[in-house]
Amino acid sequence: VDYYLALEPPNLEKEIDGIDTIEPAYGIPSKWITVDKKEMAEIYGYTVIDPLSVMLTHLSETVRQHAHELLNRQEVVRLVENMKKQTPELVDELIPALISYGNFQKILTNLLKEGIPIKDMETIMETIIDSAMTIKDIDTITENIRVALKRTITRKFCEGGSMKVVTLDAELEKSIVTSLTSGERGMYLALSPDVMQNIITQLSNEVKKFHELAQSPLVLTSQVVRVHFYRLIEQFFPDVYVLSFNEISNNIQIQAIGNITL
Numbered sequence: 001v002d003y004y005l006a007l008e009p010p011n012l013e014k015e016i017d018g019i020d021t022i023e024p025a026y027g028i029p030s031k032w033i034t035v036d037k038k039e040m041a042e043i044y045g046y047t048v049i050d051p052l053s054v055m056l057t058h059l060s061e062t063v064r065q066h067a068h069e070l071l072n073r074q075e076v077v078r079l080v081e082n083m084k085k086q087t088p089e090l091v092d093e094l095i096p097a098l099i100s101y102g103n104f105q106k107i108l109t110n111l112l113k114e115g116i117p118i119k120d121m122e123t124i125m126e127t128i129i130d131s132a133m134t135i136k137d138i139d140t141i142t143e144n145i146r147v148a149l150k151r152t153i154t155r156k157f158c159e160g161g162s163m164k165v166v167t168l169d170a171e172l173e174k175s176i177v178t179s180l181t182s183g184e185r186g187m188y189l190a191l192s193p194d195v196m197q198n199i200i201t202q203l204s205n206e207v208k209k210f211h212e213l214a215q216s217p218l219v220l221t222s223q224v225v226r227v228h229f230y231r232l233i234e235q236f237f238p239d240v241y242v243l244s245f246n247e248i249s250n251n252i253q254i255q256a257i258g259n260i261t262l
Contacts, residue, residue, distance in 0.1 A: 003032040005054045009045035010212040016041045025057055027211050027239065047214075068112035076105045083121050094125050098132040110142040114230065115241060116153060123148050139186060139227055147223070147246045154249040157218060157241065163248065164213065165220040166206045166258040168229070172199075175262055176225050189228050199260060200236050206258040207237060216241055220254065223247075 006016060008029045018031030018041075033041055033048075041048050049057070080101070084091040095104060107128065108118050118124060127148040131141045146153065157163055168176075181190040191199075203219070210217040216239065221229050223244040230242040248254065 003034060003051065004038050004041075005049045005051075006031045006033045006037075006041040006046040007049070007214070009047070012045070014044045016044055016046060026214050026216065027207075028214060068109045071105065071109055071112060073101060073105060076101060076108065079108075079121065080104070083125065087122060087125075090122065090125050090129075094129055099128055103138055104128070106138050107142050107145065110138070111145065115156070116146060116149060117156065120149060120152055137186065143223060143227060143244075146244070150247050150249055153243065153247045154252055157216070157243065158249075158252055159215070161251075162253040162255055163218065164210070164215060164255050164257050165218045165243075166203070166260060167256045168219070168221050168225065169259055169261040172260060172262040173222055173225050176228060180228065187228065189232055191232070195262070196232065198262075200233070202260045203233060203237060203240070206260065207240060209257055218243060219260075220245060220248075220256075 003019075005021075005023065006018060007023055008031070016031060016033060016037055018033040018037065021030050021032055022028070023030045031041075031046075038048050080091060080095060095101065099107075107124075111118050111124075124145050127145045128141055131144045135141055135144075154163075175195065176189060176191070179190045180187050207217045217237070219229065219233075219240060219242045221242060221244055223246045226242055226244040233240060233242070
């Protein structure tokens with residue numbers, strides 16, 4: 001509690017004495033410093049955070065990362081019951097006629113796992129009703145919901161009307177689409193180990209750029225590729241968000257700071 005967290009600036013010219021650490025929210029190299037070094041650290045260009053803010057940030061980040069694990073069946077039933085008080089016709093049309101509580105929970109879990117807020121429950125339910133008439137695949141329904149939540153997603157990741165992203169080369173996207181294979185649990189990527197390693201290596205280098213900017217890493221793909229690319233990289237880069245062009249509002253300026261090629 002007596003230590004402050006000093007985040008290193010992108011172009012560090014002079015180093016402050018302290019205990020080396022990594023800031024977990026953005027992965028920024030940092031140092032734990034004592035209060036007597038706070039002023040000097042700020043002069044050197046460090047961003048200094050007080051102990052309480054550090055604690056709250058870390059707690060918030062921990063909850064965000066594990067929100068999907070906290071959403072149990074009882075909590076889903078409670079959410080549905082609350083919605084029934086507001087829009088009973090909507091809930092009656094949805095559950096259980098079009099979707100079970102179990103599959104509804106899977107959809108909400110999918111969204112939370114990728115950091116997508118589920119506060120706009122009315123839009124989520126309406127999109128499921130529109131989709132479930134003809135679509136039974138949970139992943140496809142989830143992707144449709146993400147598009148319907150584009151305003152929410154844009155607000156979450158946009159800064160000052162622009163969004164810094166890493167994009168995928170057209171040839172790489174084409175290769176991903178052609179490598180999609182149908183299995184017992186749905187579609188999966190059947191890329192060669194060499195291609196997969198190449199993608200992971202390139203993305204690792206691109207993520208460092210976001211750390212220097214103190215921003216969450218964003219990868220922007222086409223809608224058909226998005227969920228498959230996310231599942232390809234999630235075990236290596238759990239803090240990287242993968243969005244599709246369809247999930248971003250049209251008035252946002254997209255700035256590509258990197259490109260992953262085949």
